[in-house]
Amino acid sequence: MRHDSPPIVAALGLCLVASLAQAQVQQVPVPPVQPGLWQYKVKVTSQSGQVEAALSQAQAQLARLPAEQRAAIERMMASRGVSLDTGNTTVVKVCLSKEDAERGSIPINLQKGNCTQQPLSTEGSTTKVSFSCQGEPPVSGTGEVTVVSPTSVTSKAQVDTTVKGLPERLDLAQEGTWLAADCGGIAPLGGSR
Numbered sequence: 001m002r003h004d005s006p007p008i009v010a011a012l013g014l015c016l017v018a019s020l021a022q023a024q025v026q027q028v029p030v031p032p033v034q035p036g037l038w039q040y041k042v043k044v045t046s047q048s049g050q051v052e053a054a055l056s057q058a059q060a061q062l063a064r065l066p067a068e069q070r071a072a073i074e075r076m077m078a079s080r081g082v083s084l085d086t087g088n089t090t091v092v093k094v095c096l097s098k099e100d101a102e103r104g105s106i107p108i109n110l111q112k113g114n115c116t117q118q119p120l121s122t123e124g125s126t127t128k129v130s131f132s133c134q135g136e137p138p139v140s141g142t143g144e145v146t147v148v149s150p151t152s153v154t155s156k157a158q159v160d161t162t163v164k165g166l167p168e169r170l171d172l173a174q175e176g177t178w179l180a181a182d183c184g185g186i187a188p189l190g191g192s193r
Helices: 007-022 050-064 067-079 098-103
Strands: 036-046 082-084 089-096 114-123 126-134 139-149 152-163 166-180
Touching: 036 050, 050 067, 050 166, 067 082
Parallel strands: none
Antiparallel strands: 036 089, 036 166, 082 089, 114 126, 126 139, 139 152, 152 166
């Protein structure tokens, strides 16, 4: 990506990384958690380093934009519950429905699409799964989610996908924190997928 790329390239780069960070596992039965607004910090590490380089470059381009354009891109991302933290960390806000909380299901797949998952084992408050999502790009891998408390969740996943048409392995580490009972303008994910 050249430094004089148009502003839209920066926005697309940020959205690509955000969508890759979200491509994880479907809902997994675990001990109950609080319904409402959750914030997930998702750190992505790629084998090739391309994802981190693309995110760093997109962040630099975003920083160089005129204030009005930068604000418009940040508003667009925020309307989807996505913002950027530092480095290769994306912050995503999601709304967990009362029904999912009662079932003890938490969202660790923020990507919509044709996904399947298979629980592998459960030990205490940690569940391990394998998963596959048919989408663009397709993803598959293994992961685990641990309910630390009804308001705190951690998960990690190893994801096989493609980036720019080439195979890529991503390691994702995620920390979920309950923020409030009211989700504000963020629609609930609701129901099992």
